[in-house]
Amino acid sequence: MAMDKSLWPGSAAVLVLKLLEERDMYGYEMIETLARRSDHTFDLKAGTLYPILHGLEREGALTSCERRADTDRTRKYYHLTEKGRKLLEEKQREWTVYAEAVNRILRGGVSYGAV
Amino acid sequence: MAMDKSLWPGSAAVLVLKLLEERDMYGYEMIETLARRSDHTFDLKAGTLYPILHGLEREGALTSCERRADTDRTRKYYHLTEKGRKLLEEKQREWTVYAEAVNRILRGGVSYGAV
DNA sequence: TGACATATATCGAGCATCTATATATAATGC
C-alpha cells in the first residue's frame, strides 16, 4: 500500500465500491485500476482484495458472475447492488467527516472556536 | 473513535504528535482536546492513547516528566523531541498523499490521464 | 519449455484500536 508499511485500514472497501459504481469489474482489474489512478499509493494486494470482495458479496453489497472475454480466460465480474450503492454513500460520508476532522487538527495549532 | 466502529488506524499517533507540537500536554488532556477540536469524531480511548504514548517515548519521539499543577494531583506531561518533530512532519506528508489519493478515487469516475 | 503476466483464492502473522479492568486521588452530593 505504500503507506510506509500498510494502508490505513477501512479504506479498501470504499475504494472497491467506488470503482464498481462506475462499471462492473473483476478483481485483478480493480487492483490495477486503483494502482494506476492513485499513482501507486494504493497497491492493493490480492490477499487483501478477494476477502473484501467475498465479504461484500456475502452482505449483499455485490453480486458476481463469471464471464469469458473474447478468447481470453474466465473472469469473475462484480456488480454493485442497490444495497452496495447505499453502503458506498454512507462510507463516503464517513470519509468526508473523518478527513475534515484530521485536517482541522493538522492544519492549525490554534483554537477552533474551542470552548 | 466514532468512525462507525473503529478509527481508521494510523492516525492516532499523528494527531497526538500534532497536539504536542503546540505545547506540552498530559494524556487525559489530549483525549479531551482531540474530542473538542474534532467535534467528537475522535473520542480517543485511554486504552488506545497510553500505549501509543509509551511507544512514542520508547522510540525517542517524546519525553515525559511528572508535574504537580497547583494543589492538583500529579500529571505526566509529554514533550515533543526533535526526533518527534521530524516524525510528525513525515507522517503529515504521508497523510496528505493518502488523503489526496482517496479523494482522487472518490471524486471522479473518470480517467485521470489514465494510460 | 521455461519464465512471466494474468487471475483467483486462502491462511497465518502483524499491527492498531477497542473493551474491560484496575488503581488512586480530587471534587461533589447527600
Added chain:
DNA sequence: GCATTATATATAGATGCTCGATATATGTCA
C-alpha cells in the same frame, strides 16, 4: 462521614483489517 463522579494513568485480551506467503491454473512470449 460516605458514596458517587470526574480526573488520571495503566495493562491485558479481543477484534478487525491488511500484508506476506503460498497455491493453482491459463495465456503469452522467447
